[in-house]
Amino acid sequence: MFAQFLTPAYLPFAIAFAVMIGIGLIESIGLGLGHLDLDADMGADGHGGVLDWLGLGRELPILIWLTSLLGCFTVAGTAIQQIAESLQGAPLPWPGAVGGALLAGGALNTLAANALARILPRFETSVISTDDLLRQRGTVLEGAARRGAPARVKVVDRHGQAHVVLVEPHDDADIIAAGETVLIVRRDGARFFVVPERHTLLQSI
Known part of the structure; x- marks a missing residue:
């Protein structure tokens, strides 16, 4: 399975997984890079529109959100290629798989980010000057x-x-x-x- 993950059809998802691990290590050693002031993007009613849809409207730390997005992209892309192999005997060309993974992973990450924001209440309303x-x-x-x-x-x-x-x-x-x-x-x-x-x-x- 590891060798398959390094083939061209799976390589974008392998790279995303490696970046996700790297960001996780940065967060774990506490370099303080995970917080981004998104107040300027919020509307007058306190809602972020597109940011809310993306899962950033709750002021989730940006690196946690990005880690979640990369994980969802990797899972979605791998699932797409596995399904394609089971149906037609070969994975999709990587551009097509990446496009599908961006759509599916983005939607999945909205759910994951909102769930993370609920279980990490200490990050809410904590953006400061x-x-x-x-x-x-x-x-x-x-x-x-x-x-x-x-x-x-x-x-x-x-x-x-x-x-x-x-x-x-x-x-x-x-x-x-x-x-x-x-x-x-x-x-x-x-x-x-x-x-x-x-x-x-x-x-x-």
Whole structure:
């Protein structure tokens, strides 16, 4: 079956499956890439029209939605080729199979995405501005943050959703080690600046 999956008739679905696994690994190691602010696409009544049909209207994290779509595309395409082989003794040419899989997989993904949005309520109404992370505490995940050498910090917003951002010390002389708790005090573009909680002035905050 694995060798069959690598033949030209099945290759688009093998590639989709490999990409799906890759995205799953990215999400599992928590790189913080899974959330997309879709508010600009919503209508005044709070519904996203096409986004709702696609399963994105519930603000499902984009990488989870994409992983689901790739999985549905792979399943639909493989099923189409298997049915074609049982009926005519050979799979369809890959362009025809891909077209059918896009239609069937897209419809199947609408159901899957809506189901995922219901069982992952923590992602609903949790899209925030990056400025909302200011004055929040976080934990340095790895390495040491120095001026000019940022480190990754995990911050939990008011919705309980975790974000991973790059930070540098607010004070030039500070070196903040992995595991330390920090307070985010300002932002410059995608870079945040923090003060370590060990500073005496933060102990009572």
